[in-house]
Amino acid sequence: MRKHNLSRPHAGLVVSIAFVCVVPFFLREYYVGVATELLIFIILALSFRVILTTGGWNLAHYVVMGAGAYFSAIMVKDFGWPFWAALPLAGLVAALVGLLLSYPLSRMREFAYLIGSFAMGEAIRLSWNRLDYPFGGPAGITDIPRPSPWSIPGLPTIDFSQAIPYYFLVMVVMLVCLFAMYRIDRSRLGDIFKSIYSQDILAENVGINVVANKRLAIVIGSFFAGICGVLFGHYHGSIDPAVFSLGPLIILLAWLAVGGIKTFTGPIIGTVFFVLLAEGLRPLAAWRPLVYGLVLIAVLLFIPGGLEGLPAMVSTWFKKLRRRIKRE
């Protein structure tokens, strides 16, 4: 069924992994931090794409990531759990939150879906704001520890409180998550999700349980969002309800809208684009959101498929141009 050139994407993959492995050694510590965050954001963008392949703009997604972050922060800091136990369990907790949200969401469409998901996310976020125990109220949770250092006999101790070791930790988790999500995307399940997006009535008629599959997509996406939350919380060392509010949510939407969601690389392109843009605009920090907003609107108006569709758009444009020249 799927015949595609195996050697080319693999070569590209090897080069990108090599690049990601080498690059922190050439960066200042601040930029290693930026790169770490970028890798976390890439998982988040792709986890959102899992849900988007069924067509659901689940605006509670950022809060679901926060649920993972809060769970892990509380377990590691207050209950002394090891980071490595909290990491997968936080994913499961986020998936559970996703499952709960998916019941009302699977019955909503269009406008109601957008607002319903946003409102339920806000309800969860406001409860973090309201409850001082265990969520720390508006101040949130501070002094979240990094994973404890690894001392392997014969090798230097790996101290995760330093920038580069934590970068590699995030990178390894990211590669595992991306591999898993890529396999899901390429599997039969991924095809089912996409069929729901393009033709939900047709999918239903060929015997696909649309509601159950929509829910499953939310649960899977939420799991990976929870993992992101853990990496994010232990990276920054503090989280509070404002971190997961409307402002950052808009940026998440912008990554996906600007990058595109048809292919696996679209969300990665969008995330990298916005992180680079943010760094480029650092001297104009106050104006940054304005630029984000204008870029988002411009891409929606002029490059409807997002940046991932740009090469195809340019090539058809050239073909048309060539044809016109030939005619003349």
Next chain:
Amino acid sequence: MELVWQTVVNGWVTSFSYAVLAVGLALIFGVSRLANFAWGEFFMVGAYMVWLLYTVGGWPFPVALLGAMGVVAGIGLITEVSIFRRLRGNISATFMAATGLIYVLQVLVGQVWGVGRTKPVIPPLAGSLEIFGASVGWQRVVIIPAGIAMIGGLWLFLHRVKLGQALRATSQDAEAATLQGVNPNRMALLAMGIASAMAGAAGALLSPIYSVTPYMGTRIILMVFIIVVFGGVGSIEGAFLASIILGFTYAVITTLADSTIATIVSAVIMATVLAFRPQGLLGREKA
């Protein structure tokens, strides 16, 4: 007993504050399928116009109110023609464009007039209404007659005026309305103009009792959207009914507990109702 009356008056005030915003939003969604998430920012610009014209400029309050309505309606018309019309039919794209607009308006207002302190707007109506021992400032009460006038006027326009009936026809079935010679682009523009003017008026009237900052819109947007969805997407009557139900719920819970819990409860009510009745209170079958 005083507390009960106080809560009742507060309930009406809250209901009408939300109703003026929610009815316009429902009208726009019905006519042009646009989920304008930047609605809170339209409201914010209305409040800023009052600060600019009334507090700084020294113009009389009614003039500032009209100015706010005009400016916000202008923003609505410009964004409709330049952005939303081009994305019509794609709900997620129009929604995303509106989220982009949130950032644009917040930053523009913040950078032009400063982010820091809230902008003071002295209430033009001094004194307060006394009923059965309860006392509510006139500035808060004034939203009730203003809301009745605006929503009542809109209702009459939609049901008694030919142009308004065309607007309703577009909302019910855009294709059939087009076949009858109704221009959908003009209807979308008309709906956006009316609704934006109402959002501007709400911002203007509530500016003395809200703290006027570039981010004041994010505080109100959640409740307004909950109301529109709860009432039935695109249904003006539903939005109005939901404003009253949730406005009272909000006021009562705010009195008993606090506003954060009131918002959480409203969201949970909406999610529960939608799980059993996806089209909302008065929505048509397909939401």
